[in-house]
Amino acid sequence: MSCSLKAGFPVSVSDETIIKNRPIGYFGVCPSIVNLQFAHSKSREFMGKPIQFSDQKFFSNRNAKASRHIPTHYAQASICISRGLRWWEKTLMPNMIEIHSAQELVGSLLNAGDRLVIIDFYSPGCGGCKALHPKICQLAESNPDAIFLKVNYEELKTMCHSLHIHVLPFFRFYRGAEGKLCSFSCTNATIKKFKDALAKYGTERCCLGPAKGLEDSELMALASTGQISRKLQPNFTKGDNEKEESVLKEIILSSKETKMGFKEGNAVLMA
Known part of the structure; x- marks a missing residue:
C-alpha cells in the first residue's frame, strides 16, 4: 500500500509494518526518514481529502526534540577545548x-x-x-x-x-x-x-x-x-x-x- 506522509514524500510500506515498528511519541515517523531532504509531492490529498501542513515547522520541532537526547558528555567534548598555560602563568x-x-x-x-x-x-x-x-x-x-x-x-x-x-x-x-x-x-x-x-x-x-x-x-x-x-x-x-x-x-x-x-x-x- 502506498501513502503520503506529512513530510510530503512518498513511502511504500505496509500498514502492518507501520503499526509494528512505529516509535512511541513520534507520530509513526521512522528516525531515518527525518534525515531525508524535503521532496515536495505534487499530491496534496490523502485518501481523497485535502490536507494542510508545514514541513519545516514539523521537522524543526522534531530535530529540537532529538537534540535534547544528546548525551551530556558528547556536548561537553564538542565545546571544551583545552588551553595550555602561557609561559608567564606557569609555576x-x-x-x-x-x-x-x-x-x-x-x-x-x-x-x-x-x-x-x-x-x-x-x-x-x-x-x-x-x-x-x-x-x-x-x-x-x-x-x-x-x-x-x-x-x-x-x-x-x-x-x-x-x-x-x-x-x-x-x-x-x-x-x-x-x-x-x-x-x-x-x-x-x-x-x-x-x-x-x-x-x-x-x-x-x-x-x-x-x-x-x-x-x-x-x-x-x-x-x-x-x-x-x-x-x-x-x-x-x-x-x-x-x-x-x-x-x-x-x-x-x-x-x-x-x-x-x-x-x-x-x-x-x-x-
Whole structure:
C-alpha cells in the first residue's frame, strides 16, 4: 500500500509494518526518514481529502526534540577545548600576584606593611623575561614572606611609561615606610644582581610609619592621566611649596619622556 506522509514524500510500506515498528511519541515517523531532504509531492490529498501542513515547522520541532537526547558528555567534548598555560602563568607561587591596573599596584604596595615587595615588569614577547621566569618562581618559593607583583608591560603600557620603565625584564624592590629600595634590570646571565638584592633587603626589619609605596611624583603622574584615584595622590601643605614645585617638574619631564616614547612607537628594550 502506498501513502503520503506529512513530510510530503512518498513511502511504500505496509500498514502492518507501520503499526509494528512505529516509535512511541513520534507520530509513526521512522528516525531515518527525518534525515531525508524535503521532496515536495505534487499530491496534496490523502485518501481523497485535502490536507494542510508545514514541513519545516514539523521537522524543526522534531530535530529540537532529538537534540535534547544528546548525551551530556558528547556536548561537553564538542565545546571544551583545552588551553595550555602561557609561559608567564606557569609555576606561579602563592606569593606571586598579577597586577591589572595602576590602582591595584598602588593599593598592593600600601597594604603590604613591612613585607618586602618586588615588582616584576615583563612582556609576553620578551625572550629574556621568558627565560628568567622559572628562576624568579624558584626564588619566590624560597622567600614566601616576600610579595612578588607581576606587571605585564603590554597590558599596562601607559602606567609603565609613567613609572619610567623602558627596559625589560625590570625589577623594583619596596619595603614599608622606606619606600623604593632599589631598581634594576637583569637577565639569566646577571641573576646574581637579583639574588644579592634579595639577600640585602629580604631580612625582616621593622619600619616605623605606614608603607610609602610609589614616589610622590609617580603618584601625581598616574593621577594626572586618570590611572589612579585623586585620593591617592600626595597632599601638600603650605610649607611644602618647594617640594610641590620639584614634583611638578618631575611630572613635566616624565610626561615629555612618555610622549617621546609613544612617538617612537612605544619601543621598549628587551633583553
